[in-house]
Amino acid sequence: MNPIDAATSALYQQLAGITEPALWLADENITTPLPPANPAIEVVSNRHDLASALHHAGWQTTFNDFDLSAFSDGQFNSLLYRISKEKALVHHIINQSFRLLQESGALILIGDKNEGIKTFARKAAQHLGGTLREQKLAGNLWQCTLTRADNTFGKQPLDDQNYTQLRPIVAGEMHFISKPGLYGWQKIDQGSAYLVAQLPAMIKQPLPLHGSLLDLGCGFGYLTLATAGPDTQVICTDNNAAALIACRANLDLAGLQGTVLASDAGDCLNEQVDILLCNPPFHAGFSTAGDLTDKFLAATARLLNPDGIACFVVNLHIPLERKAQKWFDRVDLHSDNGHFKLITLRKPRTNR
Ligand SMILES: C[S@@+](CC[C@H](N)C(=O)[O-])C[C@H]1O[C@@H](n2cnc3c(N)ncnc32)[C@H](O)[C@@H]1O
DSSP: OOOOOHHHHHHHHHHHTOOSOEEEEEOTTOOSSOOOOOTTEEEEESBHHHHHHHHHTTOEEEESSSOOTTSOTTOEEEEEEEOOSOHHHHHHHHHHHHHHEEEEEEEEEEEEGGGTHHHHHHHHHHHHEEEEEEEEEETTEEEEEEEEOOTTOOOOOOOOTTTTOOEEEEETTEEEEEOTTSTTTTSOOHHHHHHHHHHHHHHTSOSSEEEEEEEETOTTTHHHHHHEEEEEEEEEEESBHHHHHHHHHHHHHHTOOEEEEEOSTTTTOOOOEEEEEEOOOOSOSSSOHHHHHHHHHHHHHHHEEEEEEEEEEEETTSOHHHHHTTTEEEEEEEEEOSSEEEEEEEEEOSOO
16 A cells, blocks of 8 residues: 555545535545545545545545536535646636535645646635635645635636537547546547557457457547447446546447446456457556556456457556566567557466
């Protein structure tokens, strides 16, 4: 388990003292171990692993893409938020906070100066219309507490790039649907593009794929959109709520009959597949990068048919081949392009 960071620790101290109805917005920045559940607080998280862990720890938790529309106007006395990396998401939450807070209720933002906490707080103060208190917690870490004024305010929403809306994106020859809140939402990942280009050579079959396909960590579904056809039985899974929304929309638009579901590296799946495609996450969210690679490899070994093939793309520095030896009898480096390498995994071990 990772040690909790200073921001998460500051947030947990705030959560512990809350007795009035509050909402905690929790994204990938939260680190474990989790604090004891507080019955006064509801949690919304866009991370399936975090939402499940919170639920099991007794928290009232909702997993979604920060769709806060089910909560009533003025339902909360406070909102607590360790700010996200993505500006559109931070703005979306600040905008929603005016409606959700009671008059004089507080929006508590925690984050680093380098993450723009001061600018977010200044803009939030204009929208909420009340007071702004800034407290330095440690180093560059700040807590900004903003109060909501009366209903004459709340009329200057921040630019959230229409956070909740799916929209068409054109990237090169690829047309797809996407939205803020998911990994690289406006572009095609270069590693994934390399995997798709080399896939026929890796599996010694032309595209589109036949048989069953698992897209593990699917994002908006690029790997599936670029490789599946009408005869492919598709399963796409991701940990991120925005990714699942976009991926479902893309499969429908492409006329692909597939299942899209939330999981932590495939933990909700049991069915074994013929082909598994994966560009695993390599920067840490809830887990460290090393843990995540192992988790993805273990899931792949469990979910691959004995005669199936898994094709991974990773940055050159990730020791995937070494780690994969534990889980597979055949691990082959297919190629690299100086930035990314492509690896095939076959013959999952049953006696690890
Ligand atoms: C490098 S991106 C690849 C996205 C997509 N497959 C592509 O090729 O564009 C890695 C994906 O893994 C997802 N992810 C991160 N942690 C995960 C987990 N524990 N379980 C499932 N998916 C996860 C991220 O949300 C992200 O969509």
